[in-house]
Amino acid sequence: MILQTEVLDRTQQFVESLLNRQLPAHFTYHNLKHTKEVVAAAQVIGTRSQLSEHDLETVLLAAWLHDTGYCFRIREHEEESIRLAKEILTEQQVEEVRLNQVVGCIAATRYPQQPQNILEEVLCDADMYHTASEEYMERAEQLRHEIMEISKCVISRREWAQNNREFLKNHRFFTEFGQTEMEVAKQKNAKKLKKMLKEMEEDYSEFPMDVEETYKQINRIDKDREKEKDKEKQEKKKDKKKKDPNTPVRGIETMFRTMSANHLELSSIADNKANIMISINSIILSIIVSVLGRKLEEYPNFTIPTLILTLVCLGTIIFAVLATRPNVTSGIFTKEDVYKKRTNLLFFGNFHSMKLDDYEWGIKEMMKDSDYLYGSMIRDNYFLGKVLGKKYRLLRIAYTIFMFGLVVAILSYGVAIVFFPV
Known part of the structure; x- marks a missing residue:
């Protein structure tokens, strides 16, 4: 030993x-x-x-x-x-x-x-x-x-x-x-x-x-x-035939990797922004309920401004939650879907309810077909972009409601104090 x-x-x-x-x-x-x-x-x-x-x-x-x-x-x-x-x-x-x-x-x-x-x-x-x-x-x-x-x-x-x-x-x-x-x-x-x-x-x-x-x-x-060298040359020629010499394979893989990383980073940023909106407006609502709600009998002129502020906070929270709410599909695919290349096995929503053996079979079938594999990667990036578009659209609505609604609520409090004093 x-x-x-x-x-x-x-x-x-x-x-x-x-x-x-x-x-x-x-x-x-x-x-x-x-x-x-x-x-x-x-x-x-x-x-x-x-x-x-x-x-x-x-x-x-x-x-x-x-x-x-x-x-x-x-x-x-x-x-x-x-x-x-x-x-x-x-x-x-x-x-x-x-x-x-x-x-x-x-x-x-x-x-x-x-x-x-x-x-x-x-x-x-x-x-x-x-x-x-x-x-x-x-x-x-x-x-x-x-x-x-x-x-x-x-x-x-x-x-x-x-x-x-x-x-x-x-x-x-x-x-x-x-x-x-x-x-x-x-x-x-x-x-x-x-x-x-x-x-x-x-x-x-x-x-x-x-x-x-x-x-x-x-x-x-x-x-x-010489035979070994000839064999190596033949193998290289075969590899070149299988692959399009004009296709930069490494560049393509880098492109997909970069796109996926960027999409995930943007999704994380959107979720963080939504969490900020939810946290801020939840704090404002808790203050309205615990403090201003008790004072409305003494200051009835603040009823409408408080209602406006409450609606602004609720609207902001609703759209922020919608921006972060996950949308999970059935998670099931069939062999026919794989043969016809209709399912994207790179997205968990399409296979989370499947058995391991079926999913493993599907992945191996996809690996055998480069067109199917690259097509799945393209679809994966496309739908990630669609999800991101929806997230940022709802998030923009939430920020717009909060920004303009907060201004209107503050102005309404000012009007109530100046023109409708108790």
């Missing part, structure tokens, strides 16, 4: 995204698979080397980042890996001491390996873990093809086997776990190479045939790439 922490999770996500997006396809060995193998090996070797959880986390960070430089260059790729490590770990506010340890571990993987401490030794052994793996022959072959692709030269299997045998002979592990258990497995792979070379020496036709096969392999890779 590989150690999981927040900084490790973020680093893993960064590395996986980077390698999947930017690592060239000809890296058949130094790819995401290799990185994951090194991380897993670092976990095993670090645990067997009795590293603390803090030190193990440091080594695993370096393991995830040690080959990211291949996305940018091959020679001195460790320098690019170190640069990326500093950027991503600094963003995660990793302390400077640990950052320097990670940098040291990555630098130590540069061949020939020269680790200076146990953390660097663990990562160096993990980076060479494939030499002690049962998949060594397969991984070595992948590395051969990678080198041929990069260097644009042919390496025969016999030459490659000789180089690998020499490499295994000169290579040494640094950790105690590597020098004991991993070394034994590595020697088994060395024996396999020796046997393979002996078989090749008995067959003198292998070398030229292998060169020819290698060229064929390279040509096959190139043809596969």
Whole structure:
């Protein structure tokens, strides 16, 4: 079980995204698979080397980042890996001491390996873990093809086997776990190479045939790439046929989104204005009932002005309430309505009484038909506009009644005081 922490999770996500997006396809060995193998090996070797959880986390960070430089260059790729490590770990506010340890571990993987401490030794052994793996022959072959692709030269299997045998002979592990258990497995792979070379020496036709096969392999890779490119082009052409190239899809979606947001904002403003009118006139009515109503016997000349003011407040409240009163439809649609595109499933009033399965079916049918979908969005915006028009029309009447009615009521109080004193 590989150690999981927040900084490790973020680093893993960064590395996986980077390698999947930017690592060239000809890296058949130094790819995401290799990185994951090194991380897993670092976990095993670090645990067997009795590293603390803090030190193990440091080594695993370096393991995830040690080959990211291949996305940018091959020679001195460790320098690019170190640069990326500093950027991503600094963003995660990793302390400077640990950052320097990670940098040291990555630098130590540069061949020939020269680790200076146990953390660097663990990562160096993990980076060479494939030499002690049962998949060594397969991984070595992948590395051969990678080198041929990069260097644009042919390496025969016999030459490659000789180089690998020499490499295994000169290579040494640094950790105690590597020098004991991993070394034994590595020697088994060395024996396999020796046997393979002996078989090749008995067959003198292998070398030229292998060169020819290698060229064929390279040509096959190139043809596969050309096929992939042709396939991508065909898919793009199909997409262009499905979509009108003159239609700005993103612009249309932005337009609908903006229109809906504007309508909702205007509706909210109208409701707030109506609430203000209702609140103000409710307060005035409560004052009329509680205060002026008791004084009308003493001041009968205020009866008509008070009646006018009461009617003004009631009229204003009525129209303000009408502006905010919801109008809910039956909320039911039929399959025929969907097939004939007569119902707008984007408006809750058309489906609030339906079962989930029926509504889900209707939405999926609408999603299959772009004309139906865009038509529903157009109708949705249209009817939102109609509702807004009604709201603001009623709200305007309410404000007009309040404005002119309040003036008339105040004037009537003035007339009552001046011309009809008690």
